[in-house]
Structures are given as C-alpha cells and as structure tokens.
Amino acid sequence: MLPFKLVYHPKYDLNLGPHVFPSQKFRLIHHMLLQEEAAVASDFVEPAEATDEDLLRAHTEEWIQKLRAGNLTASEIMKLEVPYSPELATAVWLAAGGSILAGQLALRDGFGCNLGGGFHHAYANHGEGFCAINDVAVAIRRLQADRAIQKAMVVDADVHQGNGTAHIFHDDDSVFTISIHQLNNYPAYKPPSDVDLNLADHVEDDEYLETLLPVVKDSLDAFRPDIVFYVGGADPFCEDQLGGLWLSKNGLKERDKRVFEEVRRRGIPVATTLAGGYARNVEDTVRIHMNTIIAAKEVAEGKQLSKEATH
Ligand SMILES: [Zn+2]
Numbered sequence: 105m106l107p108f109k110l111v112y113h114p115k116y117d118l119n120l121g122p123h124v125f126p127s128q129k130f131r132l133i134h135h136m137l138l139q140e141e142a143a144v145a146s147d148f149v150e151p152a153e154a155t156d157e158d159l160l161r162a163h164t165e166e167w168i169q170k171l172r173a174g175n176l177t178a179s180e181i182m183k184l185e186v187p188y189s190p191e192l193a194t195a196v197w198l199a200a201g202g203s204i205l206a207g208q209l210a211l212r213d214g215f216g217c218n219l220g221g222g223f224h225h226a227y228a229n230h231g232e233g234f235c236a237i238n239d240v241a242v243a244i245r246r247l248q249a250d251r252a253i254q255k256a257m258v259v260d261a262d263v264h265q266g267n268g269t270a271h272i273f274h275d276d277d278s279v280f281t282i283s284i285h286q287l288n289n290y291p292a293y294k295p296p297s298d299v300d301l302n303l304a305d306h307v308e309d310d311e312y313l314e315t316l317l318p319v320v321k322d323s324l325d326a327f328r329p330d331i332v333f334y335v336g337g338a339d340p341f342c343e344d345q346l347g348g349l350w351l352s353k354n355g356l357k358e359r360d361k362r363v364f365e366e367v368r369r370r371g372i373p374v375a376t377t378l379a380g381g382y383a384r385n386v387e388d389t390v391r392i393h394m395n396t397i398i399a400a401k402e403v404a405e406g407k408q409l410s411k412e413a414t415h
Pocket of ligand 1: 262263264337339379380381
C-alpha cells in the first residue's frame with residue numbers, strides 16, 4: 105500500500121480515438137500500477153466532477169457554458185486541437201475535480217497524485233493544445249477559497265511552456281509559477297511565468313537538472329508556498345513526437361524525485377498531475393508517468409535519497 109492516494113477515474117479517457125494524444129494512457133497507467141504491484145486497489149480514490157463554482161474561479165462563464173453545451177466555434181476547436189465530445193467534457197470536469205482532490209489529499213498526506221490533469225494550456229476564456237480546463241488553476245483557487253492554503257507554487261516540467269497557467273496567475277501574487285520547457289516549441293506566444301527556464305533544443309539530463317533544481321530550491325525558500333502543484337510532463341523524453349529535448353527515462357525519474365525531495369524536505373505538500381506525453385511507443389509515456397508515482401513513493405518513504413539531499 106502506498107503512503108498517499110492516487111486519484112483516478114475510468115472516465116479520464118478523453119475519447120480521442122487515433123490522435124497524437126494517447127488518451128488511453130490514463131487507463132494504462134492505472135492498469136500497469138496494479139499489474140506490477142506498485143499500487144493496490146485501495147490506493148486509488150475516485151474524484152467527483154468539479155462544480156461550476158470551482159471552475160468559475162479560474163474560467164469565464166462563457167467558456168464553461170460553451171464546453172458544457174458543446175457549441176464551440178470552429179476556430180475554438182482548431183485551437184483546442186482535439187475533437188469535442190460529451191466524453192471530453194466529462195473527462196476535463198473530472199480531471200479538475202481530481203486535481204482538487206489531489207491537493208486536499210496532499211495537505212493531509214504530504215503527497216496527492218492525480219493520474220490525470222496537468223492541462224496547462226487552458227486559458228480562462230478558451231482552450232488550447234489539448235487542454236480545455238486548467239485543472240491546476242481550478243484546484244489552487246478552490247483550496248484558497250476553502251482557506252486550506254494561502255500561497256501555491258506551480259512547478260511545470262512539461263516540455264511545452266505552461267502558457268494558460270502563466271496567464272491565469274499573471275496578476276496573482278499568491279501563486280508563483282515556474283515553467284521549464286523547450287523554447288523553440290509550442291506555444292509560439294509564451295506569456296511570462298514568474299520564472300521561465302527556456303531550454304535550447306536537445307538538452308539532456310544533466311543540463312536539465314542543473315537548470316531546474318537551483319531555481320526550485322531558491323523559489324521555495326523565497327516564496328514559501330503552502331503547497332506545490334507539480335505538472336510532470338512525460339514529453340521532455342528523447343523519443344517524444346512533440347518534444348525536442350533529449351531526456352532519458354532515468355533522467356525524468358530523477359527530475360521528479362529531486363523536485364519532490366526539495367519540496368518535502370521543507371515540509372511542503374506536493375500534488376502531482378500528469379500533463380503531456382507523446383512518445384512513439386505509448387508504453388514509454390506510461391512508464392514515465394508511472395515513475396512519477398514511484399519517485400513520490402521513494403521520497404515519501406525516505407528511501408534512496410540522492411547524494412545532494414543527504415547533506
Ligand atoms: Zn506538453
């Protein structure tokens with residue numbers, strides 16, 4: 105049994121059929137975690153859909169109503185880059201509920217892991233790049249409304265810049281956003297995060313970690329958030345179809361683990377979300393996302409702390 109909960113719902117599947125976004129990955133991650141006995145059935149909890157009140161703290165009423173009714177314009181669907189279906193709407197409502205629940209569980213257990221979400225390209229008033237609802241923004245605003253937290257930090261390690269998150273929180277001093285991403289990649293316009301780490305093409309494990317970790321440490325010490333939302337991202341992987349960084353699977357697990365160590369060492373809770381992953385073989389994407397959970401487990405159990413974390 106894991107020392108924290110995994111938030112998952114069978115309806116996380118975005119119902120995309122053949123599409124570069126492997127929407128079956130959510131189901132496969134759940135299946136493989138059980139099959140490899142990395143988790144047991146009682147480790148999983150099902151979220152409820154986020155309420156309209158929750159969504160409206162991060163999104164406009166017009167956008168929520170369009171998504172609910174399914175009357176997006178052709179240009180809105182083009183920007184979203186996924187076909188609209190009622191299943192897609194259910195999936196993103198659940199993903200937002202899932203990130204709220206992961207945040208609540210993280211405050212209780214130290215970690216809370218949403219096996220979905222990380223839809224960081226969603227803006228307040230429109231969707232982009234496979235992201236309709238910005239689940240992390242919804243979750244942070246809900247925890248703040250409940251007075252469970254005051255300040256949150258977002259560490260976004262997806263290969264693509266977290267434009268929607270950066271835009272939503274641009275004028276919000278209670279949320280500190282860090283995005284590490286490939287500069288020469290989608291989105292073309294990158295609204296500023298509090299810290300943007302713009303990487304050149306083909307950056308590998310060591311340079312990536314040497315860029316990210318000092319900024320995470322310094323930002324944690326300076327900002328002192330009440331919770332960190334981690335947008336994992338499997339797409340900095342060297343065999344990703346939509347990414348141009350050259351991280352290995354081990355490097356990505358090291359990334360997760362080192363970030364978790366820094367956050368947990370300061371006693372700060374971490375809620376994790378999946379975000380993107382478009383490896384040529386979907387098994388690689390699934391493995392990288394599973395490794396995020398295993399990294400959290402190792403850090404939660406205080407095992408195999410890397411050398412730097414021991415002094
Ligand atoms: Zn991405």
